[in-house]
Every structure is written in structure tokens, then in C-alpha cells.
Amino acid sequence: MEVGRSIVRVDAFDKVTGRAKYTGDLIDRPVLEAAILHSTIANGWVKAMDISAAQALPGVVRVLTCFDAPDIQYPTPGHPWSVEKAHQDVADRKLLNRRVRIYGDDIAAVVARDALTAKKALALIRVEYETCPVVLEPREAMATGTPPIHEEYPDNVLRHTVSEIPLPPDSGFQCAQEVLDCPGYHAFSGHYETQQVQHCHIENPVSWAYMEGGRITVVTSTQIPHIVRRVTGQALGIPWGQIRVIKPYIGGGFGNKQEVLYEPLNAWLCTQVGGRAVRLELSREETFQNTRSRHPISFDVRAAVDQDGRLMARECVLVSNQGGYASHGHAIAANAVTGFRQTYLDQIAHRSEAYTVYTNRSSPGAMRGYGIPQANFALECMMEDIALEMGLDPIAFRVKNLMPLGYVDPLNGITCHSTGAAACVEKGRQWIGWDALREKYQNQTGPLRRGVGMAVFSYKTGVHPISLETASARIVLSQDGAVQLQLGATEIGQGGDTVFSQMAAQAIGIPTEDVRIVSTQDTDTAPFDTGAYASRQTYVTGHAIKKAGTLFRRKLLDYAGELFPGAEGLDIRDRTVMDGAGNTLITLADLAMEAFYSLSHSEPVTAEATAHVKDNTFSFGCCFAEIEVDIPVGKIRVLRMVNVHDSGTLINPALAEAQVHGGMSMGLGYALSEEMKFDPKTGRLLNGNLLDYKLPTAMDHPELAALFVETCDSSGPFGNKALGEPPSIPVAAAVRNALRHATGVAVNTLPLSPQRLVEEFWKGGLL
């Protein structure tokens, strides 16, 4: 069995020794450097620009402004395209924008012989603006009289959706509202808020582009090479095939590189300097200000619970702050309300309402969890708060209401093909010693108090049926009997290449060491795959690998059958072809030599297959945290923490554990310290750098424990389901619930930073 083994990452050696090269390392020809001029207002218009001094600076090749750029609005998010207009992404930005909508909007660019010259030239450009008032909060943006940020959306609401699941015909209720208002049930309402945070991947966005063969090649740090190809074509208004995208190793993405932000500008700049190579590398400050982040979302939730502690109905009304550009549009808000609905089952009714609202903030977009970390914070604070209000055991209350095996989501049809949710909770409870601690930490006094908390989550696997799920894989026989595996799916640091290799090995029947994955995607030759997002690749691409591997294996065995006519029951084991009786017929190495060099039948075997996946399934898990709170200074110290996951069969348990550790770390920063802060007057991001933005360091981490409950999901290619995003989801709520346990104070807004905690403790009478 190759699947299920904790083999060392296939890229481990190269990555720790520096052999692995990244986009910025790989520049293979003389390159010009580009730099972008960012607006110094957050809302308004560029009226005029004087570039004469910049253009005259020695070493400047070209200065291009928003008055030069193509008048084409294009969509940036990394979604499969839809041939139906209604399902296409919002196209609301241009390569360079005259209409300025965020502080630091892209309004001009310089191409120069070196980066320093380019920066100097930026400083020589004079800009004349017409300014509009800055709006940073959705409620203000939606208020009557606030001028629109995008003229197409007069009330600044990008999208408002309402959905309600059909009530059971015999429920006696007409709508969710009736259930929520029903006096026979315990009625709960709450308000929760999450903050804007950034991905903080190590490698800032970087790309370089050149022309060859009349086309533009863009080498870029992206999660989605095939989608970069499409969006760049759209942005430049040329056939998509005129773009070629190459994706080397990348230094993290977490969803921020699931968007096509600067590749189109880079490609266009290259065309404006005669096709010469141009590099465009963002600084950390630009990455904070001009790329994406996690949406700040406010939630108003309600629930009706019967006396047995069963959820009768819930309602979630959320408002998502979209910043200046649509990015993933309403998809994240929609995913958040869906995620709010899906972990637990409502007996009668569920209603949700979601607003996605333009403001002048730096625009949020996709980030690990895609709205679910926010929704989970609201949901799991709510579940805790209901349990406490009703005097129920918080764990028992949750478990009682979990979606059951076979559950079919009434709105999107996603089916619970497997669930280890309750088992995860039980495992976590045991690990942390829940019952004893829960007891022990009651009725504490003094400045240092401890508590335990937990949170549960579910997460779907891929984007079906919201969007297309398609993946292709190609396997090429090597002359030594090993294989090359070629995918459009991307290694983005998560270990994809390793588990893909294991899957291919499993499907073919060879050791993983004999699978050499082609890590770099070149859209000219890489099989099509939409890329790394939505925790989809091991699931969707996994199906493609299994299909291609099975086909490849069949072709190999067919070829072996030609060499051994009459042999039956051929199988591949121990790098050899055996017959049904267990006789070794030929080694794979010799078989490969025949396949390549036979004078009677040369057939260097390859196999390519596409999996169009039309299913989905839920992953589950929970987080348990034990914390100590220093009340006077408002400081939380996490003492112990465990995530327990049901992600189906683990392809590589060691990598799964590493994935969980990374996610927990991201969740910790989200819970405790991270927050993008904007100057309310100018809209300028105040802490867009790694000094002022409080990303947790190793010093801020407890030992992180990761446990698993392995189910075998019937819809997964190898019994597996989502694992990439889930680990970061439940952490914030678990810590918040532990805080409530420790102090009795319910803090409903993230992050749980010292300033906020001190305020809340003051209000709560602890200080």
C-alpha cells in the first residue's frame, strides 16, 4: 500500500537544501524591472498625471498610466470559467485604474533597467486626484446617501442573498421566522464579529513575463496556472491561448494566490516594451495592501432549541466587508452561510441572509477556509452560548445535533458520505481530559484563570455543485520502468506532490519512489486542472490520478500480455509483472525497455485521463484548547491544544499532521493577535508589514497536537476527503469558548487581543 504511508515529502531534500528554485530564482534571460505607482487616496479619481520627469530618468524604459491601459474590466478570482454569463465572476477592475477605490490602488507602472531606477521614477510621477469620502464599514457604505464605489452598485451592495430550507410539510410552520419566534422553544440570539487578516505567505507575489512565438509567457507564483492563463487573456483582451503560464515551486499561497492579481499587468507591461522580459515583484507592504485578505464579517444569529436540546431552527444574517474590489464576489459570504448551516442539523427550519458590501478597504478574497473560519466562529460561539444559557453540556448538545451519516444538504445536495464527527469530539475530549478540567476550572478567582473550550466544524471537499470540478492527469513511462506523473494540480507547500505520487503509485502498483512528479506546471503541456483551492486536489485530482493510473496499468499489462501470450491474471508487484500463479514474467525495467525499443512493437506507454467529479463530501473535526488568562493584562496563553480530524483515509499521515499543525497556527493568530488596521480617515492600511502586523511566532505556540479519526469516504478516490483548509477553522472559537469558561466573559469579536480583553473584562466587572 502506497496510500497511507508516511513517506518523506518528495520535495523535502530540495527544499531544505535550497535546490528547489522559486519564481524569482528562475529568471533565465535579461529582465527589466517593473514598479507600480499606488494611489495616495482611497476613493476618487485620477484626474491627470505628469510622467515627463519619470520618463526622462536614465534607465527608465517606459512609464505607463491608467490613461494608457486597456479599457477592459476583468475578473480576478481563481474559479473555473463558466460559459453562462450569470455564473461568471464580477469583472470590476482594470490593469490600471483611473477610478481609485482603495488606498494604494494601481494607477501607473514604470518599467526600468533595474528596480531602484523604477522606484525612483515612481517618485517623479505627479498625480492630480479628485477625492471622495472614504468608507470603510459596510453599514456606512449601505447607508442612504453614501456615494457608490462602483457605479453599477448604487447602494454598494455587491450582492444580497436570502435562502431558506424548505420546511417539512408536517411541521406546522410556514417559515423559519415562525419557528424562531415560537414560544415553545428556547430562543437565542447573538452577534459575533470577525476581523480582517492576511495570509502572510513567505513568498510575496512575483512574476516575470516575456514574449516568444508571438505569445506571452508568464512565470508566476500561483496556485492556479491554468486560470492565470484565462484571466490574463481576458484582461488583455486577447485569445486565452495566447498566454502561456509556468508555475514553479511557490512559497505559500493560502488562497491569496488563488487570484489573478498582477500577472495580467506584468504580461501587458511586457507587451509594451517589445516583448522583453519584465519582472514584477511585490514588496511585503504591497502584498498587505494590494493583494487579498480574510473578509471581516459580522453575524447576527438566532436559534430555537427545544427542551431536549435539539436545534429546531437557526438564522444567520451576515454582512461581509468586500473592500474596494469584488474578488471572489459573493461566493465567500455565500459559503459562510452555507457553512454555518452545515455542521448541525436543524429539525425544522434554517434561514440565512448574506450581504457582500463594497467599502474602500483593501479587498478581501479567498483565504484558507473561504468564509468558514468566520462562520465557524459565529456558529461555535453560539453553540457554546446556547448550551450555557440552557444549562446543557456543551459537548453533548453539539453531538446531539450533528449532521448524521447520509445527510443531504437540502439546498445544494451535498451528501454526508462518511462522518467521524462524534468520534473526533470524543477523542479530543479524552485527550484534553475535558471532564476533569471543566470541573477543576469552575469558580476560579484571582488574576490568572484557566479554562477549556472546544469547537466543532464541518467542511466540504471541493466546489461541486457550485462550480465545475474537473482535473486531468498524465502518466509517462520512463526508460527505467519508473514513471513521470504530470498534473495541472499544484504543489503549493501543502505536500500535494507527495500525496499525488503516492496515489499514482497505488493506482499503478509500483513504489512511490518510482513516481517522479513534474512539479512545474506549464499550461502549454500540463494537463488541465483548475488548481489548488477548496481542499479539492486530493479529492478531485485524486480521481484523475486514479483513472490515469488505472489506464496506465492496463496498458502496461496489455503490453506485457503481448510478450507472454497465454499468461493469465497479470499483475504488477515488486517492480515486476507476475502471472496469476505468482510467476515473475518480466521486471518493469525490462518491460519498459521492450516498450521503447522493441523492433516488433514500440510503444512508449503513456496514459492521460480527465475526471469530471460530480460529487462532494464533508470533512469534520474539532479543536480543544486549554488556556490561561492573565486578566489584568488581557493576555491569553494557550497551554495545550489539539485538533482532531476526520478527513477520510489519510494518504500520508505524517503530512496530514503537518498540515494540521500549520492550520492550527494560522487559527491561533486569527484567534489572538492578527488584525489589519486601517486609518478611518484616509483608508490607509496602518500595519501592513510583519513588524506591526502581529503574526504569531514559534514563541507564541503551545505544543500542537493533531489526532485523526480515519473514515473511508465512499466518494473519495482513495477514501479521502478535504484536509487542506479545515485545520484552521475551529481554533478561534475553541479559544474563545475556553476564555468564557475561564472568566465567564463572552467575547464575541476577534481577535482576542489584550486591548479587547481588558475592555471586555472591565465591562464584565473583572477589572
Added chain:
Amino acid sequence: MEVGRSIVRVDAFDKVTGRAKYTGDLIDRPVLEAAILHSTIANGWVKAMDISAAQALPGVVRVLTCFDAPDIQYPTPGHPWSVEKAHQDVADRKLLNRRVRIYGDDIAAVVARDALTAKKALALIRVEYETCPVVLEPREAMATGTPPIHEEYPDNVLRHTVSEIPLPPDSGFQCAQEVLDCPGYHAFSGHYETQQVQHCHIENPVSWAYMEGGRITVVTSTQIPHIVRRVTGQALGIPWGQIRVIKPYIGGGFGNKQEVLYEPLNAWLCTQVGGRAVRLELSREETFQNTRSRHPISFDVRAAVDQDGRLMARECVLVSNQGGYASHGHAIAANAVTGFRQTYLDQIAHRSEAYTVYTNRSSPGAMRGYGIPQANFALECMMEDIALEMGLDPIAFRVKNLMPLGYVDPLNGITCHSTGAAACVEKGRQWIGWDALREKYQNQTGPLRRGVGMAVFSYKTGVHPISLETASARIVLSQDGAVQLQLGATEIGQGGDTVFSQMAAQAIGIPTEDVRIVSTQDTDTAPFDTGAYASRQTYVTGHAIKKAGTLFRRKLLDYAGELFPGAEGLDIRDRTVMDGAGNTLITLADLAMEAFYSLSHSEPVTAEATAHVKDNTFSFGCCFAEIEVDIPVGKIRVLRMVNVHDSGTLINPALAEAQVHGGMSMGLGYALSEEMKFDPKTGRLLNGNLLDYKLPTAMDHPELAALFVETCDSSGPFGNKALGEPPSIPVAAAVRNALRHATGVAVNTLPLSPQRLVEEFWKGGLL
């Protein structure tokens, strides 16, 4: 029709503007530089080496000698591998050789931070040799008592083969010798010799290698990337799949890059410096001395001709000077005797004998024509000389004896599937005004005399049945309805990419502009193909392209059929799918969008196919030259020259013409001025640079005319057959025959240089 159009080369724009990048341009990471220490003796042993001073030089990373290199002998020629030992190439060199066999043999290498340091370090290495006498000529090498250059070959004969075609049962003769000696026939005998010349491609051999993923990647200027992979694996003694080869554009090869000369050393050096990238670039002097050249061959030929001017029998005994290493082994000598046999038909008998002999010269190897330019010189001098001896019209004599349509070579079974040979001769005769000039230039006197001469040739297409002919192609649908074409076959300057694109377009039914060829081969992902040699690619790879294109077209139309159930007779025209009634159903662009993004059936269409070609066919042609000879200075001025070719259907007539021009130029240098000269005492190459080696310049060329007789070959994928090598074949004999016409002097040794001509004119009584 896309085939048959003179479209502009697909790489033209990039190559004239400098956008096209070559191996040395493309270095994408920090690189160390390697330099090779070459022996200063031509025969003997390295007894000891002192590298201490070199190793101590600042900037030197590693010094490696023949005492460090793996003790593995490996074969270098670019042939498909054979699983049968008897058909494998001769393995007679090591990465670095203690046993020195040529002047300048590779005995040590330095890896340093820069090229200058590496060169300086070379000068610090002290070498102690044991020397043996230098042997440069085969007769001397074969003489009793000459010590062996390779101990495995005591008489220095690498191989000696004799072959005779079976005589017709009713001929009354027992063997060829009897026919040749038969007093009833005109008996002819002659001796002809050709010289050693070099390819002189613009780009010297250059490669760079690095380790990644535990494997070695070699980026190299080669004609045969998949074979470089195999040979490098052999040389290092590691599984072949542990090597990855990338081939960018190359600056010419002409067969010299159909051999794996320095990639293995480069790969090994990289492994000896921890996998860091190492570049190995040869100088022009090293290219002359250490790479390959055209074999000098001496021919003793005989013929028996009946009174009607029919060839009854011929005999060819040749001795080929192999230099110090086997390179292509006996294959070129064997090809030469085969080529000598094949243009004309012997009524009764044909006998040949070939010796390939080791000497201490720089080793010849594959060069455009692979032994046939030599054989053709002997053959066409002989045909001319026989005609003159017998008082026959030289053209009529040739035409009478040409191999007929349907001819099957009695020894290798190659069939004449099409022939335009006689038509080519007639076309050339008309173009040059043969009859009038032949008359006009009779009986000249004085120092300046003119003459016309001609020569005919045949050339087979690819290497079947001598060796394997296999090729694969992959076609990938692009999102805009265009396609990418991926091959293992290589563009080496000949225009392969352009004609491959036309072929794919033809097979699919789209314009060539919509075919984007992947010019770079990466052996990890490129379909398998043995590469550019033997004029095989348009023929063998053409079959693969046709097969893949036909499959791709069928898949596209099947997909379209799903969208339009009931539609019949689907066809692709004008970038649209039409039904049998000529109704436009869908554009290819829209079809591609459906194929990628359909929610009901996503299938980004690709097609891959292998053609194992088990046929061969003959190309034909001739050269006519009109020259002026300045007798006192021994100088030939070519006044007019035409090549007329039957290469089957022309895929791109303009490119075919360019190919012929290049070949004629190469033939002119071969005829008139080029010759590698060795110091008889030391074996040192005396003129290994472009100043002393007399490559003809544009100033030395007449206007070159290229004409075609287009046949449609039934075995070619598009009616086409060999064109790559043929143009250079007949030139030397045509010029020599014109010289004989002008002066009456038969010069039987190449080149026809002033020194030689003055000697011959002196002997002939003209001076």
C-alpha cells in the same frame, strides 16, 4: 491544405529578433563553470597527475581527473537503443580517459566559480604521460605490428564487413568477382578518396546540469534529447530515468549533435559539486578537436558494363578512418557501401567490403549524409569516368541504370515507392542548358576553361530496417480552440517545427496559425522520439503527427457530436464544426470552451499517439554545376549550380528550397576547400578554428538554384520523403565532373583545392 503551403517559419520572428533563446542564454540559477584538460599527446597513457596547485587556486571548487571518473565505458552515438547486445553501439570511452587515443583527449576537468578561474586551474595541472607512436592513417593502423589503440581490437579494425547480393539463378555466374572479370563486359576500376571535414554549426556544444528531486537535469544543445537521457544514464551507471534532459533551440547540429559527447561529463561534474549547477561550454577549437567530423574514406571500385551501357556488376571496397573512438561505429561505412549500391541497379551482381579502422585522429561521426556524400563522390566520379571511357553520354548512361520504381533492395528490403530521379535529371539538364554547354566547352585552350558536370544521388528516409523507427506526438486543446503540439522530435534549425505544425494542422483540419508547437523538449514530459537525424523526422514523426492529429480530430468531433445529437457528417472547416449539409454548428473556440467548462461533460481534449514505422523509401536528386577553372592558380569558380530534388510531396516549398540551399553550400565547401589537417608527428589538429579551416563564405557562392520534382510517396505520411540531408550529397561529384569536362583532368581526391589542382594539372600536363 496546410501541407504544401510556403508559410513563414513559425520561429522566424523570434530568431531574427533575438527573442529565441538558446541553451547558453537560458541559465536560470547560479552556475559554476567547468573546463576540460585535454591531453597533449595523441596516443598513450596518463601515468600520473598533480592537481594540488589547481585545487589550491582560489575560486576552484573541484578538480577531477581520469583517476576519479567512473570506470565505465559507454557508447556515444545517437541511435535508438537495442535490447540485443549484438546491435548495441560500441562502448569505448570513459568520462575522462587514462588511455589517451587522440590529441586533446579528455583527461581531467575543473569546476570553478567562473570560466577564467577554471582555465587558469587547467594550466596548473601537471601530467605525466607514457606515449605510444601516433597513427593517423588506416593502412598504417591495420599494418602488422602496429600496437592496438583499443586493446579489444588488436588489428585496429573496428569492423570489417563483406556483402554480396544474391545473383539471379539464371545468370550463369557464381559470384560478383566473375562478372567483374568477365571479358565480355567493359571493365572499370577506380580509386577515390574523401577528406575529413567538420560540421561547423554556429553554436558550439554547450550544456549545463543541476540536481533536483534527486535526479540530474541536463539542459543541452542536442538533436536527440531522449537519447542524451539514455547515454548519460549509461555513462554514470545510474538508471536512465534518473536523468532529465531539456533541449531548447539549437544553433545547428548537422549530425554532430546526434552524439552524446559532453552531457555525461557535465552531469557527472554536477554530482561531484553537490548537485550545484555546472556549465560546460566548448570553444570552437575544442569543437573541432573533440567533437565529430565527416569520415575520410578511400574507395576502390570496379564495374562491369555491357555494350548497351548497362551496369552488370559493381564492387566497392572502402576503408573508413574512424579516429580514436568508435562513435557511430561501423554504421557509417556500412551506410556508405549501401548508398554506393542503391542509386543504380546492377543487372547481375554487386559486392562490397568495408573496413572501419581506429587511428589517432579526432574521431569522425555522424554528419549530414552519413557516409553517402563520400560514397556518392566515388559513385558519381565512377559513373562519369565509365561514360567517358566508353564514349557514352554521361546522362543517358546514368538514366539507363537508375533503380526503377518498385525496386526492392535485395539486402535490406528498402523499396522504391516513388521515383522522380529521371525527371530530376531532365529538369537539371534543361535548367543548365547541358547539351549546348557540353558542346561549347569542348576543346578549350588557355588558362581559363569552363565545364559542366553533374551527379545523381539517392538517399533513404530514416533508418528502418537497420534500426528502430518510432515517434510519438501529443496534441493538447487550448482554451481558445487552437492546439499545442508536443513532440520528442527536434527543431535543429531545419524548419522542423514549421512543417510539423503544418502536418498537425492538416491532420486536424485547422489553420497552421492555430498550431502552437512546443519547441523545447523536456524528456520528463515530451513524447518519445529518437530525434533529428537520418532525414527521418518529417517521415517518421510525420506519421506520429498524422496519427495523433487524426485521433484528436475524432475526439473533437465526437465531443461536438454530443452537443448536437443527430447531426451527421461532422467536419472541421474554417475553425468551425459543420455538419454534412454544410451548416455551421459551433466554432472551435466555443467548442473548446464547452470541452473545458461544461458542467455536464468536461473533457479538455488531448490526443497522444505513437507511430512505429516499418517502412522506408528513397529520395532522389541531382546536381548540375557550371564552373570556370583558373588552371595556373588551381582555382575553381562555380558559375551556376542547381540541385533538383525528388523528396516526394513538399510540406513547405519555401523551406525545402532553403534546406537545399544550405545543403548545396555545405557540398561546395566539401568539394572545394574544407579539410581538417593533422600534424603527422603529434596527431595534433592544425587548423581547428574558423580562420585556418576554410569554410566557404557568402563570397565563395554562386547563386544557388533549387528545383523540385514532386512525387507523392505512398509510404510517406503526406507523400513526403527525405530532404534534410540529400542536398549536400551530389555537389562534390558534380563539380569534380565539371572540372574533368573543363580540363580533361580527373581529380579523384577531395577537396578540389588549389594545391591539389595545381599538382594534378602538372601531372596531367596542363602546367
